[in-house]
Amino acid sequence: MSRVTVVIATRNRRSELLRTLDRLAALPDRPVVVVVDNGSEDGTVRAVTAAHPGVRVVPLGRNRGAAARNVGVHLARTPYVAFSDDDSWWEPGALTRAAELFDAHPRLGLIAAHTLVGPDREPDPINAAMAESPLPPDPGLPGPPVLGFLACASIVRREAFLAVGGFSSLLFFIGEERLLSYDLAAAGWGLCHVPEVVAVHEPSANRPPSHRRRRSELRNTVLTAWMRRPGLVAVRETARLGARALRDCDSRAALAAAAVRLPSALAARRPVPATVEGGIRRLAGDAR
8 A cells, every 4th residue: 555645736727637646557657646626607516526446526606726635634544645746747756765765764754756847747946946955964864955845746744744734725735845845944854855756847837827826926035035034134134125115016916915914924924043044044045
């Protein structure tokens, strides 16, 4: 029996999701699969139930964003959980290898996989960035330490994920990985890139407009700073966004959205330890 559950959060991408489920069903790793539906209106739940009766489908009835993945992790009964998006899947053997690495490294909380993109399977640029991480090597990890990852190409130790609260509902989508990586590191878990664990991502054409993604990214950068970074850093990030807002409509929208969510961000404020903050600064090339 597989020791890895694959959790997929989806919304209105029925055809892409069915393709992903076909790919996962063909894996020799035989993972358990849980689909959490964020209120799809395209018949996703019915289609998955008909085509893949062995897949557990959880219809939420509304869009909970990245936090929908938390529902799947809670339902998982395996020690390790891999995330796929509805347009991504895992290469044969990747999940089995990841489980072996988690077994061998008890402090390992998250594996950031090597990601291949599109029908031509081009390496995602993030692979090189993670492989060349400026963070100090950690002999307790099977690869270069990281403080960021792609959700659709990551595998977590379920215990660690649940202990830190999973993905933030406040951030909704875009950049939610950053906060989770900070929380895992702050709790003492190791995160690393493992090139031999491979995920494939064929991005869906059904994507939000680029300006919406940019606004969410700008908003969540500020909110994450207020939740986990030193006060001066949070002020600096907010001021930087405010300066952009004078001349850029996306920045204005992001600043307004961040202001609405700021009370909740402050209520969830837990600055990371100095060691983690040092790693964040090192990755940003900030020596201050």
